[in-house]
Amino acid sequence: MKKWLLKNKWSISGVTLGALIGFIYYKQVGCGTGSCAITSNPYMSIMYFAIMGGLAAGVIKPSKKTGKNQTEK
Numbered sequence: 001m002k003k004w005l006l007k008n009k010w011s012i013s014g015v016t017l018g019a020l021i022g023f024i025y026y027k028q029v030g031c032g033t034g035s036c037a038i039t040s041n042p043y044m045s046i047m048y049f050a051i052m053g054g055l056a057a058g059v060i061k062p063s064k065k066t067g068k069n070q071t072e073k
Helices: 002-007 009-028 042-060
Strands: none
Touching: 002 009, 009 042
16 A cells, blocks of 8 residues: 555645645635536535646656666667
8 A cells, every 4th residue: 555655646646736726716716606517516626626636747747767878778
């Protein structure tokens, strides 16, 4: 379990941060009329931002270092 957590720490932190931002966005901005698909429901807002946070964390995740120069043959 610990090995898995260390391997996926960027994704986990991205999802967690995204969910927190989604909740804050729902509370601060929200949707007064109820017609907004994402921000009218706190669960949808949290899930949407959690997914976006996970995707963003996957994009900015640092690459693995192999220790060898990739251009050498």
